[in-house]
Amino acid sequence: MTELNIPKTQRGLICDEVGSALKVREIPVPEPGPDELLVKIHFSGVCHSDMHIWLGEVPIKFPSPPAVGGHEGSGVVVKIGENVTNFKVGDRAGVKWINGTCLNCDKCKLGFEESCASTLTTGGTRNGTFQEYALIKASEAPHIPDNVDMAKVAPVLCAGLTVYRALKDTNVRAGQIVAITGAGGGLGSMAIQYAKAMGMRVLALDIGPEKEKHCKKLGAEFFVDPTVEANVVEKVLTLTKGGPHGVVHIATSEKPLEDAFKYVRTRGTIVIVSLPKDATLVTDIFSLVLRVITIKGSYVGSRADMDEAIDFFARGLIDIPIEIYALEDIPKVYDRLHKGDIRGRIVIDLSK
Ligand SMILES: [Zn+2]
Ligand SMILES: [Zn+2]
Structure with missing residues (x-):
């Protein structure tokens, strides 16, 4: 010793x-x-x-x-x-x-x-x-x-490891699009940079013009503010021409997750990272099966x-x-x- x-x-x-x-x-x-x-x-x-x-x-x-x-x-x-x-x-x-x-x-x-x-x-x-x-x-x-x-x-x-692994868990390949909810916070800011470094195209979701500037500076190609858009799902589908291939859910509220389920590309994957207290997940099984959507957790x-x-x-x-x-x-x-x-x-x- x-x-x-x-x-x-x-x-x-x-x-x-x-x-x-x-x-x-x-x-x-x-x-x-x-x-x-x-x-x-x-x-x-x-x-x-x-x-x-x-x-x-x-x-x-x-x-x-x-x-x-x-x-x-x-x-x-x-x-x-x-x-x-x-x-x-x-x-x-x-x-x-x-x-x-x-x-x-x-x-x-x-x-x-x-x-x-x-x-x-x-x-x-x-x-x-x-x-x-x-x-x-x-x-x-x-x-x-x-x-x-x-x-x-x-x-x-912790933060870097968690978002890096979550991005891997989306199975999004270089050149494909990943959406990141809560993209302007600490974890989200790291997620944008890892995604870029892994060759992914990034759609960032967060609130306010300052977060938009911040996310775009870090390399987000698209930005959607759910409090500004009348129809978040339509907006994401239009920008990404059919939906992002994967989603990393970092926001601590549940609404962005409901939206993600609707806009994720058919056969896409939603990876949940955030841990909102006592939250549960209710999904429309018909869409889940027919659109072959994967929803999974990712832990460090x-x-x-x-x-x-x-x-x-x-x-x-x-x-x-x-x-x-x-x-x-x-x-x-x-x-x-x-x-x-x-x-x-x-x-x-x-x-x-
Ligand atoms: Zn931690
Ligand atoms: Zn063991």
Whole structure:
């Protein structure tokens, strides 16, 4: 086991129970198990899911208190367990939502580790990246290339991975059209860029002229504002000459999904990423069958997807505006997330 000069305690943003006040406290630095990495976190993105987990709004297990959230951490490996062979101390590594899997079940064997029934999750079943030192199984940690910006790569570890995999799940090929609902937000902005980088043509849906300017600047070919168009479905069908080949649903309301079902091209695929609370899906089965429409969920991504998503970023194809905050500012960040006034992504600086 190799180690640097690691302190015994560290600063972490602690939550004592679901929805309780979040306070920065001194907590022990965890010890890596035989197949784990201890990563000195430099930056951590703040994901919507962190807020929902903290508020108990999603059916996800809350870490046992004192709980630490956060699952978009970029940093440097400072200690490795005795069985680790794919990382050494000093390597840059990511700490993402899927923190460990069994690697032996049928899902894991097929490369769908994110669907493994025995996953460990960062800021879910174990403490996350809103602390200075975090653990991850070496098998689940992505390498972060030396040339990339450590602050900007943090959101790629969840937001980037999620939209990249969702785009793959649409089966839209280069030259075909993908529609993205909620395209002007943090996830949507990344989705537009990944789609472009994958050779897809993009139809962005969002509200307001500012979002239109933003989406088009990122590479959207078409923009539709559902609050302006009298008939959204007709408009999309006309612009795309028969409907987009796939849809990635990122908006948190259900209406855009109903529209998508009507405008998606026959034999097209709708991929749902967003998790509106208590939402259900009712579809017209007759159209579903006769138009051979696929509706599916997409949940983060595999280890291979993670490496690919980081590679697109490292090649300079993905950029996301970030705002940098301190650890104690996370409650303020949640306020802003709640109000929906964040354009890109908030990243917490833990490097000092
Ligand atoms: Zn996330
Ligand atoms: Zn498994």
